[in-house]
Amino acid sequence: xxxxxxxxxxxxxxxxxxxxxxxxxxxxxxxxxxxxxxxxxxxxxxxxxxxxxxxxxxxxxxxxxxxxxxxxxxxxxxxxxxxxxxxxxxxxxxxxxxxxxxxxxxxxxxxxxxxxxxxxxxxxxxxxxxxxxxxxxxxxxxxxxxxxxxxxxxxxxxxxxxxxxxxxxxxxxxxxxxxxxxxxxxxxxxxxxxxxxxxxxxxxxxxxxxxxxxxxxxxxxxxxxxxxxxxxxxxxxxxxxxxxxxxxxxxxxxxxxxxxxxxxxxxxxxxxxxxxxxxxxxxxxxxx
Amino acid sequence: xxxxxxxxxxxxxxxxxxxxxxxxxxxxxxxxxxxxxxxxxxxxxxxxxxxxxxxxxxxxxxxxxxxxxxxxxxxxxxxxxxxxxxxxxxxxxxxxxxxxxxxxxxxxxxxxxxxxxxxxxxxxxxxxxxxxxxxxxxxxxxxxxxxxxxxxxxxxxxxxxxxxxxxxxxxxxxxxxxxxxxxxxxxxxxxxxxxxxxxxxxxxxxxxxxxxxxxxxxxxxxxxxxxxxxxxxxxxxxxxxxxxxxxxxxxxxxxxxxxxxxxxxxxxxxxxxxxxxxxxxxxxxxxxxxxxxxxxxxxxxxxxxxxxxxxxxxxxxxxxxxxxxxxxxxxxxx
Amino acid sequence: xxxxxxxxxxxxxxxxxxxxxxxxxxxxxxxxxxxxxxxxxxxxxxxxxxxxxxxxxxxxxxxxxxxxxxxxxxxxxxxxxxxxxxxxxxxxxxxxxxxxxxxxxxxxxxxxxxxxxxxxxxxxxxxxxxxxxxxxxxxxxxxxxxxxxxxxxxxxxxxxxxxxxxxxxxxxxxxxxxxxxxxxxxxxxxxxxxxxxxxxxxxxxxxxxxxxxxxxxxxxxxxxxxxxxxxxxxxxxxxxxxxxxxxxxxxxxxxxxxxxxxxxxxxxxxxxxxxx
Numbered sequence: 001x002x003x004x005x006x007x008x009x010x011x012x013x014x015x016x017x018x019x020x021x022x023x024x025x026x027x028x029x030x031x032x033x034x035x036x037x038x039x040x041x042x043x044x045x046x047x048x049x050x051x052x053x054x055x056x057x058x059x060x061x062x063x064x065x066x067x068x069x070x071x072x073x074x075x076x077x078x079x080x081x082x083x084x085x086x087x088x089x090x091x092x093x094x095x096x097x098x099x100x101x102x103x104x105x106x107x108x109x110x111x112x113x114x115x116x117x118x119x120x121x122x123x124x125x126x127x128x129x130x131x132x133x134x135x136x137x138x139x140x141x142x143x144x145x146x147x148x149x150x151x152x153x154x155x156x157x158x159x160x161x162x163x164x165x166x167x168x169x170x171x172x173x174x175x176x177x178x179x180x181x182x183x184x185x186x187x188x189x190x191x192x193x194x195x196x197x198x199x200x201x202x203x204x205x206x207x208x209x210x211x212x213x214x215x216x217x218x219x220x221x222x223x224x225x226x227x228x229x230x231x232x233x234x235x236x237x238x239x240x241x242x243x244x245x246x247x248x249x250x251x252x253x254x255x256x257x258x259x260x261x262x263x264x265x266x267x268x269x270x271x272x273x274x275x276x277x278x279x280x281x282x283x284x285x286x287x288x
Numbered sequence: 289x290x291x292x293x294x295x296x297x298x299x300x301x302x303x304x305x306x307x308x309x310x311x312x313x314x315x316x317x318x319x320x321x322x323x324x325x326x327x328x329x330x331x332x333x334x335x336x337x338x339x340x341x342x343x344x345x346x347x348x349x350x351x352x353x354x355x356x357x358x359x360x361x362x363x364x365x366x367x368x369x370x371x372x373x374x375x376x377x378x379x380x381x382x383x384x385x386x387x388x389x390x391x392x393x394x395x396x397x398x399x400x401x402x403x404x405x406x407x408x409x410x411x412x413x414x415x416x417x418x419x420x421x422x423x424x425x426x427x428x429x430x431x432x433x434x435x436x437x438x439x440x441x442x443x444x445x446x447x448x449x450x451x452x453x454x455x456x457x458x459x460x461x462x463x464x465x466x467x468x469x470x471x472x473x474x475x476x477x478x479x480x481x482x483x484x485x486x487x488x489x490x491x492x493x494x495x496x497x498x499x500x501x502x503x504x505x506x507x508x509x510x511x512x513x514x515x516x517x518x519x520x521x522x523x524x525x526x527x528x529x530x531x532x533x534x535x536x537x538x539x540x541x542x543x544x545x546x547x548x549x550x551x552x553x554x555x556x557x558x559x560x561x562x563x564x565x566x567x568x569x570x571x572x573x574x575x576x577x578x579x580x581x582x583x584x585x586x587x588x589x590x591x592x593x594x595x596x597x598x599x600x601x602x603x604x605x606x607x608x609x610x611x612x613x614x615x616x617x618x619x620x621x622x
Numbered sequence: 623x624x625x626x627x628x629x630x631x632x633x634x635x636x637x638x639x640x641x642x643x644x645x646x647x648x649x650x651x652x653x654x655x656x657x658x659x660x661x662x663x664x665x666x667x668x669x670x671x672x673x674x675x676x677x678x679x680x681x682x683x684x685x686x687x688x689x690x691x692x693x694x695x696x697x698x699x700x701x702x703x704x705x706x707x708x709x710x711x712x713x714x715x716x717x718x719x720x721x722x723x724x725x726x727x728x729x730x731x732x733x734x735x736x737x738x739x740x741x742x743x744x745x746x747x748x749x750x751x752x753x754x755x756x757x758x759x760x761x762x763x764x765x766x767x768x769x770x771x772x773x774x775x776x777x778x779x780x781x782x783x784x785x786x787x788x789x790x791x792x793x794x795x796x797x798x799x800x801x802x803x804x805x806x807x808x809x810x811x812x813x814x815x816x817x818x819x820x821x822x823x824x825x826x827x828x829x830x831x832x833x834x835x836x837x838x839x840x841x842x843x844x845x846x847x848x849x850x851x852x853x854x855x856x857x858x859x860x861x862x863x864x865x866x867x868x869x870x871x872x873x874x875x876x877x878x879x880x881x882x883x884x885x886x887x888x889x890x891x892x893x894x895x896x897x898x
Binding site: 006007009010011013014016017018020021024025027028029031032035090093094096097098099100101103104105106107108109110111112113114115116117118119121122123125126127132134137141164167168169172173176214218221224225227228231232244247248251252257260261264265267268270271272274275278279282283 | 631632635636638639640642643644646647649650652653656665667668669711712714715717718719721722724728730732733734735736737739740741742743744745746747748749750751752771774775778803828831832834835838839848849850852853855863866867870873874877878880881882885888889892893
């Protein structure tokens with residue numbers, strides 16, 4: 001499709017981006033890998049030599065590990081279920097004919113643009129605060145005892161905050177997918193006598209399958225590394241320590257670099273498993 | 289002037305050879321049409337001449353000068369693309385001016401050439417519109433205008449009419465032919481449509497799988513196709529090819545007879561068959577006849593109207609003067 | 623699509639959708655309202671919704687007290703700088719991949735995407751260490767470079783999908799018309815790609831503006847952007863609802879507006895062209 005001249009120009013023009021990303025990937029990654037095999041405590045003597053797989057073993061056998069994995073899974077799973085289910089419903093609602101569709105769309109999409117620290121802080125103080133939060137007022141209004149959300153129902157609260165941030169993303173993508181559905185398919189099904197419920201299960205849902213998969217994979221990658229929401233609200237207390245947060249604490253708070261790096265390698269492997277599935281879908285799409 | 293010579297030109301993509309070494313001479317002022325089925329390498333050949341693709345091997349000379357390693361811009365060729373390839377963000381005027389602007393031509397000369405091209409192509413009223421506001425035929429004219437103003441050594445056309453509807457195509461075909469007569473500049477034209485080739489070309493180059501099957505004037509190709517492929521490709525409806533006993537009678541592996549060279553009778557003739565479909569066009573009647581040995585169905589063209597319909601029995605007699613004979617390799621026998 | 627819908631049905635849809643939309647938007651609305659209250663009204667029991675004494679005082683106080691302008695400036699430099707730098711590096715790369723594809727183009731694109739999926743926490747310490755060595759800790763330049771690198775794959779991808787929609791024949795026509803590579807990119811490609819480049823810029827400013835891992839971990843005071851400014855309010859002494867709201871509104875308003883403009887392109891950018 002091109003001449004020798006343009007091919008060499010192309011290689012030259014691609015070089016900066018490829019080089020930068022290569023450095024960005026390889027240098028820190030190999031450092032993490034290196035540290036993960038060292039006993040490395042900057043505040044207590046620095047690099048204390050080869051550690052073999054000690055860090056890897058200690059990271060998994062520490063009492064904080066399994067709870068952090070569970071926490072991570074509960075948060076990721078909870079947010080995924082909420083955003084996908086409500087995302088499908090919302091997308092279908094927004095696809096209906098109505099007045100002021102554009103404005104509603106804007107209202108729904110807005111939370112996605114709120115920076116994570118802001119949304120965490122607003123939810124924490126103005127809604128979930130047990131004395132002055134709006135929820136407390138609401139509970140009192142109905143005669144119930146206000147809940148101390150972030151300590152008594154910490155995981156649920158965080159799932160709620162994060163879901164609020166990601167619901168717009170899911171909705172927007174699913175809405176785009178619904179709008180690409182050929183309406184004659186639905187009309188044909190209607191003529192064939194399919195009821196609304198079976199139209200949803202047999203036509204809309206299969207059509208959304210790919211979009212849902214993409215939403216799940218992309219969100220998983222971002223959700224595995226949520227940080228600010230926990231940093232601002234609970235600081236990892238009350239059972240909200242995710243794998244990401246645990247590694248963060250090992251590295252920056254207790255300055256155990258070897259241990260933290262081993263944890264980092266686990267996190268990278270975990271993310272790569274998810275990424276592999278995502279890349280296969282994206283890659284398939286490239287061919288068409 | 290615009291004389292183009294290809295010497296042992298070869299093109300491969302990786303291990304796949306698209307065009308095996310090929311020689312071709314295009315004379316100054318000639319209208320040459322590359323024709324062949326899709327994927328035969330005709331567009332690739334044109335792009336090699338344009339310089340949009342590298343040759344794997346061989347040499348291209350334009351005006352006796354080696355152009356093999358010249359970039360497209362330096363070859364003094366203009367090209368009209370299948371999709372017209374107009375710049376959507378520029379007005380018609382700016383589109384036409386673009387090559388002159390790139391060449392750094394002075395404004396007065398640019399304006400003069402734009403005006404004359406617009407007049408010749410009936411675009412004067414549309415100069416300030418964007419391509420998006422034009423019809424397909426008008427866009428095609430803008431693309432031609434953009435090519436004309438450069439006063440190139442030769443024009444290259446890559447299936448320029450395939451995006452137009454049938455009626456427009458006939459009109460544009462004549463406009464391009466007339467333009468060629470007027471400018472007398474070399475034109476190289478790629479198409480898969482043999483009608484375009486027959487009506488426009490001084491010289492037709494029939495390609496298949498990157499190989500030149502035959503080069504010649506339209507009538508040469510019609511009268512004496514060098515092989516079975518050319519015989520089947522040139523002419524509409526297609527030539528009937530007959531194998532088996534009938535061919536052996538004429539000392540050939542295959543014999544060919546064009547639909548217009550078969551006589552039809554309802555009473556007697558050489559071959560007997562049954563009418564499958566009869567297409568009555570008024571000016572002509574095309575009859576598809578089943579049951580002729582070695583050729584099913586055989587297509588026959590009769591001038592004017594003949595009252596036959598599906599299921600009728602007809603008798604066919606070929607005009608032996610126009611019989612084509614081919615050997616086992618498919619090559620023409622003298 | 624062109625089906626007649628009864629007015630009644632449409633009214634029900636409208637009411638329902640607006641209800642849901644307002645519910646989702648409510649936290650933002652509530653923050654905006656609170657930012658105009660006095661501190662006393664902000665925590666009054668029962669809460670006041672609209673009927674309070676509107677005041678702009680909180681905005682004035684936040685600006686005076688916390689050097690808001692410096693954080694804002696840092697955010698602008700970091701988000702804007704990383705995006706512009708990223709686009710400058712990505713345009714030639716995306717041009718190459720879209721118009722001179724080689725058998726390896728697809729692999730390179732996917733590999734670029736895979737760097738985006740590297741969990742930040744996995745390389746936190748190495749980056750921290752490198753930043754100390756390079757003297758980049760708590761500097762604008764350091765964050766500009768890191769955010770440029772984490773968003774570069776998205777920028778390349780978005781530009782690639784936009785460029786891909788420009789027919790290659792138009793660029794070839796320019797080449798035939800005597801344009802050099804420079805004039806081809808300058809006069810033909812760029813003007814045609816302006817909408818795509820604009821939405822790429824917009825989306826990436828948003829992503830960089832809201833990035834809250836590296837900006838929190840690699841800054842202290844000097845180069846801290848708005849994400850860190852807001853995070854500082856989580857400490858108990860900063861707990862003034864009205865002022866917190868005012869600060870929040872100031873931090874999110876510019877991006878909210880940009881986001882509304884870019885919502886159509888958002889899908890393509892965030893799904894790497896897999897959903898359009």
